[in-house]
Amino acid sequence: MMMSTGLNTGRAALFFGPGKPFRLEELPVPDPEPGAVVMRVTRANICGSDLHIWRGDGSFAAGGRDDGRIIGHEMTGVVHALGEDVTTDWAGAPLAPGDRIVCQYFRACGRCRPCLRGRQEACINATASFAGRPTDFPHFRGAFAEYFYVRPNMAVFRVPDAVNDATAAGVNCALSQMMMAFERADIRLGDRVVIQGAGGLGLYATALARESGASQVVVVDGVAERLELARQMGADEVVDFTEFESPAASAKHVRALTAGGGDQVFELVGRPGVIEHGLQMVSPGGRYIEMGTVYTGTTSAIDAGQLVMRNITLQAVSFYDARSMAKALDFLARHAGSLPIVGGSAPYRLEDIDRAFEEAQQGRVARASLVMEG
Incomplete structure (x- = not known):
């Protein structure tokens, strides 16, 4: 030792x-x-x-x-x-x-x-x-x-010299994590992507969805500053859930915006209570990627029949590999000065x-x- x-x-x-x-x-x-x-x-x-x-x-x-x-x-x-x-x-x-x-x-x-x-x-x-x-x-x-x-x-x-400390600080968690998630979720050209939560993970997810060729990117949050950053990151639509009478109402609004729901929906809020309504934002045959709730000991109500009958895939992602970190640094170097600082x-x-x-x-x-x- x-x-x-x-x-x-x-x-x-x-x-x-x-x-x-x-x-x-x-x-x-x-x-x-x-x-x-x-x-x-x-x-x-x-x-x-x-x-x-x-x-x-x-x-x-x-x-x-x-x-x-x-x-x-x-x-x-x-x-x-x-x-x-x-x-x-x-x-x-x-x-x-x-x-x-x-x-x-x-x-x-x-x-x-x-x-x-x-x-x-x-x-x-x-x-x-x-x-x-x-x-x-x-x-x-x-x-x-x-x-x-x-x-x-x-x-x-x-x-890289082009990446300042304020930007680099988010690499070893938020951005590398999202690099791993996008690889695992197999985001494809033309996908409609919905993102629950516009914290560090959500903002990077927005930028990566845009770069991956998503046809529509919708971000849901309740903090105006975060929603504005999401727009700067490339969101087509932002939804302030505080403007709706219930989570179900905001989920219905997202379905309307996306003509039936997202092909890929990310939970990046970190509260299991949002999963129930996040699943309502997924289109038939779509995927729900769970990343935000990193602690055990809590549960969320899920209608299993809806998952089956709508052919929804559940995907959970935690941590990342070294390759994801290398890709994250390359992404930041290519976009230096063109994206807002997340961290x-x-x-x-x-x-x-x-x-x-x-x-x-x-x-x-x-x-x-x-x-x-x-």
Whole structure:
């Protein structure tokens, strides 16, 4: 086991459980193992799944720890230190201290049954790297800190010069996740795509649907700022569900807009209660892609007969492979300057993390982002 020298420290915002404030602590910056990288975080977004943890949704209600832990996962940074034999990123580009990078926040084991079947995004051991006390090596296991420890099996890529930090921060979760989802859902030229939720996932889904050749892209949300961003991302129609008397009424409106429903409908809200009405937006023979509800312990009412009689396919997607991250960076480099920034509309300092979560929860910002001092 590698040890930390203790000669350098970095701040981390420790999370102790739902309803409790974060606490900033100094932790030792570790020396990297062979094949590992220590990244100095420059920007970290508050993702929807972080809000689930913070609120204690479903199984996350039992996520508190007396010694705290570092949460957060959507980030970018620069190389602080390279482990032995690390000279390039996963695409073969030279890598040196100071280079801007993005990395996977989880680690596929490569040995479990899903991994051996070529489904690394379904690795049963992917979250094992999250485990451990902040006082134990490698200390920095989450994004809401000044450093992050990139383990040897975590894909790491240099960020193209044309892509700024505010944009790059969304690569290792929202955009890579959507790249994986679009491949799995087999989006085709001419498809009608409906997107529930215009957070980070939903905004990227909008842009990818447009690039994939969708004939119509409809985005449903209840926050005006998000809906405007969705339009800028390429949505043909936006639907503010707060303007309707019921979810069923807004679903009916979406069916009317799409002449019978979407060929592909994405759930990117993160609340199981929206699934029932999301399924009502799917056309016969269409597909419903479930991605937003990442916590267990809750259920949604589903009319199974409707699924059968309307030939609806259910598809769930979590995590992504290294190829998806490479494709995400290429997408951002090709569209640099032509798409709005998804991850930087509301920057906060690390010491303001409690306020950042509160304002993200209230829907006052499209995407809260923590900016670290370099």
